[in-house]
Amino acid sequence: MQQLTTIGLNHYLTISALLLGFGLFAVMTRKNAIVVLMGVELILNAANINFLAFSKYNGGMQGVMFALFVIVIAAAEAAIALAVVINIFKIFKSVDVSERDSLKE
Amino acid sequence: MSTQTTTVIFYLFAALTVCSAAFVVLTRNVIYSAFSLLFTFFGVAALYVFLSADFLAVTQVVVYVGGILVLLLFGVMFTNSIMNPGQKTEVSNTLAGSLLFLGVTGGVLYSFFASPGWMSTGKTLQGSIVGPVGFETMSRYVLPFEMVSILLLAALIGAAFLARFDKKGNS
Numbered sequence: 001m002q003q004l005t006t007i008g009l010n011h012y013l014t015i016s017a018l019l020l021g022f023g024l025f026a027v028m029t030r031k032n033a034i035v036v037l038m039g040v041e042l043i044l045n046a047a048n049i050n051f052l053a054f055s056k057y058n059g060g061m062q063g064v065m066f067a068l069f070v071i072v073i074a075a076a077e078a079a080i081a082l083a084v085v086i087n088i089f090k091i092f093k094s095v096d097v098s099e100r101d102s103l104k105e
Numbered sequence: 106m107s108t109q110t111t112t113v114i115f116y117l118f119a120a121l122t123v124c125s126a127a128f129v130v131l132t133r134n135v136i137y138s139a140f141s142l143l144f145t146f147f148g149v150a151a152l153y154v155f156l157s158a159d160f161l162a163v164t165q166v167v168v169y170v171g172g173i174l175v176l177l178l179f180g181v182m183f184t185n186s187i188m189n190p191g192q193k194t195e196v197s198n199t200l201a202g203s204l205l206f207l208g209v210t211g212g213v214l215y216s217f218f219a220s221p222g223w224m225s226t227g228k229t230l231q232g233s234i235v236g237p238v239g240f241e242t243m244s245r246y247v248l249p250f251e252m253v254s255i256l257l258l259a260a261l262i263g264a265a266f267l268a269r270f271d272k273k274g275n276s
Contacts, residue, residue, distance in 0.1 A: 006108070007115050007155070013217045015152065018123050019145075021210035026130040029202035031195040034135060034180045038142055041173065042126055045149050048165075052156040059228035061241050065249075067161055068238070071168050072253045076260035078173045082180045083267035089184040098197055 012053035019046035033085045033095040037078065044074045115155055122148030133196070135181050139174065146170050157230045160238050 003010075019042050026039025048067045055063025084103075089095050091105055125144035132138055146169040153162035242250050 005112055007112060009223055010217060011115070011119070012152065012156065014214060015119050015122060017210050017213040017217070019126050019149075020213065021206040022126045022130045024209055025202045025206040028205050029196050029198050030130075031197055032135055034177060034184065035130075035138055037180070038129055038138055038177065041142070041169075041177075042129065042145065045145070045169075048161075049149065049152060049156075052153060052158050052161060056156045056158070056230045057223070057225065059226050059230060061234070061237050064158055064161060064230075064234060064238060065241050065246050067158070068164065068242075069249060069253055071161075071164055072257065075168055075172055076257055078176050079260055079264040080267070082176050083264040085180055086183050086268050095184045096195065098195075 009053055009057050012049055016046040016049040016053070019043070019049070031096045031098045033088070033097045036097060037081050037085070040081075041074065041078070044070060111155075115152075118148050118151040118155070122152065135185070139178050139181055142177070143170060143174055146174065157232065157234065159233055160235045 023039040023042030023046065026042065027036050030036055030039065048070055051063040051067040051070070053063075055061065055067075085095055088100060088103070091103075092100065122145055125141045125148065128141040129138045129145060132141065146165065150162040150165040150169075153159075153165060
């Protein structure tokens with residue numbers, strides 16, 4: 001009971017493990033490329049929670065700075081990936097990633 | 106604020122985050138997934154506040170909710186024909202995906218809880234981190250900071266180049 005009522009490191013690690021699992025599930029099972037991207041965003045958020053949790057209970061700033069750079073790179077990744085997905089939709093009229101094995105017609 | 110209240114609020118936000126993340130991956134409707142992702146991002150931002158990373162929480166709301174989620178919604182609407190607004194996503198490998206979810210989550214949680222405990226340095230982050238973030242950005246992390254700015258510029262040019270209309274006009 002004491003473990004449940006005082007918020008510690010393990011609470012945050014549990015949440016991030018669940019988010020990682022859901023993200024992997026989305027990447028594995030969905031055929032729509034946009035939903036696969038959402039799964040990747042969930043995985044990045046899980047990693048960020050871990051960075052910040054360890055930073056909080058360590059007292060250092062390394063985890064915070066890493067999380068900041070992860071957010072920037074997630075933004076760049078989302079922009080590029082959506083440009084690619086829109087191009088694929090223009091060429092093939094569908095975003096089903098299980099059928100695509102090339103980027104050209 | 107008493108510890109009791111903080112604990113209750115933490116569990117509320119944790120439940121919001123996990124339940125909406127589960128809804129993102131379990132619903133078939135792409136629009137529902139996108140809007141459920143909104144709640145996940147807000148819940149994660151609230152968890153950042155609990156981790157005394159207030160600057161990161163605001164950045165999360167601005168970048169993820171204001172930027173990435175809008176991009177994803179644009180993607181959903183671009184790749185969606187007007188005739189079927191409730192676009193469904195096909196599902197494959199459900200058994201393998203469930204096994205992967207159970208295996209990874211169970212393994213990670215087992216390794217967390219079966220270990221005898223983390224070594225503590227005895228100090229934690231307290232108060233606002235805006236000042237330390239600015240200090241670290243301009244001192245120890247100035248090279249990654251500049252590299253990330255070049256990466257963002259390259260991503261901007263690359264995305265605009267990839268998503269442009271071609272010259273023949275047959276979009």
